Amino acid sequence: MGQFTRNTILVAFVAMSVSTAYAFDLDIRGEYRTGSEQYRSRAKIANQWSNNVGASLEAGVFNGQGSLNKFKSDFNEVEGWYLYKPNTAVAFIPGADWTWNTSGSTIKPFLRVNWAFAPTWRADVRARYDHNNYDSVTKWHMPEGQSYSSSNDQWQFDFWLTKWIGDKTAIEYNYAWNKKDDSQFVYNNGHTTQYLHNLKTSYKYMPTVVPYFEVGYLGHTADLNNDQDEWRLRIGTVFTF
Template sequence: MKKLATLLLAAAFCPLVSQAVTLDIRGGYREGSHKYESRFKMSQAWSNGFWLSMETDNKQGVDGFDQSSTDYNEIEGNYKYKLTDTVAMQPGMVYHWGGDGAQIRPYVKFVWNMTPATWSGIRFRYDWNQYDSTDLSGNQDKASVGRVDLYFGWQNDKWYIQDNPVFYRYVNDFNYNNDKQSAWENDLVIKYKLSKVWQPYIEWDYMGQQGSYQGRRGLTENRYRVGISINI
């Protein structure tokens, strides 16, 4: 894994074949669960259609920043293949690892550029756990998840807005904090293009009744994030 990470970082800074390198720094807060978070992400796009990213997320504990931990890391890559002048397909893969183990997330995304300023898309993803967890019956099984993302976006020279409804469901006998096998959320991102380099943004993610706090489950969860994308 260390050798792979070194190669990926080296590729990310290769100016001969690269199109754009972006550093994304983001902080967030979950209102229902009273949890703080932060993310550091480096991504690289190539002119031939390939895209690659690496990220690590930190959790700052409950009600404060006194228990910071890193338990979310992932590498993602995809390839954009044009089907027509306005429709593209993006097969890709996410490799995620944390304290519990690793997860492989293959996906395929279809994007339709309806006009020069607007687009929509759909992504089908399967999150396959490489480790077992205790299910609702007390048995050991994989808490794998099937997921569908929808995308609706608009942008101009200064603004970028994207709405992303997400629907997901456990494949086996597991429940979310809403005590159901399935859940959904809606993520809205508004980014301001201050310059070609600096692009601050805000994000609101409504997650339904998925919050948990001090032993209580099923709390209404809103996640608020503030971040900045830096094009190097």
């Protein structure tokens, strides 16, 4: 995708959100990964319209390794979804993400279901399939001098459990499980499956300002030769306009 096309999408989405929506969210977040010592940041704008259609635009930045000395585009993502609520407790949310970076683009269709099973509790599940529109190359378990090329698609299954404490504080636990669609590819742990644990706490400082903090365990670092555990620390704020 050309730079002009990307910029057109960004400008059109922001203009649409500001001009037609009654409110939209701006999520600004910073991140640090302990094992690989990487810094990242992200900005995301999202809106849910009155017709139950929602969309978001996300831009990720790589800020350096070992120190904050870079400002390099990491990824960009557009997401769209539709919210269907057969009753007040259950919602079905089909949608898709479209992500692109220097390697190419990825389409990620998903179905998410949430259930408010108690006044201050909610459970969510999501199944998503990530299809890369480009090939990746691996030498994993290949004969000397040979490599293997494929789209390296994967499945991701998520479970969230959210608890509200009063009318300002929320605690959210997320478990994610990934599986390679092609067994020739492996994750950083040397296997075709991996998992993630993430705990998030948010506090409604003001009706339009919600800071949050996350800590996640990602398994091993992004280098197969580095066996350090990777912990991910995030701090951010959601602003509603």
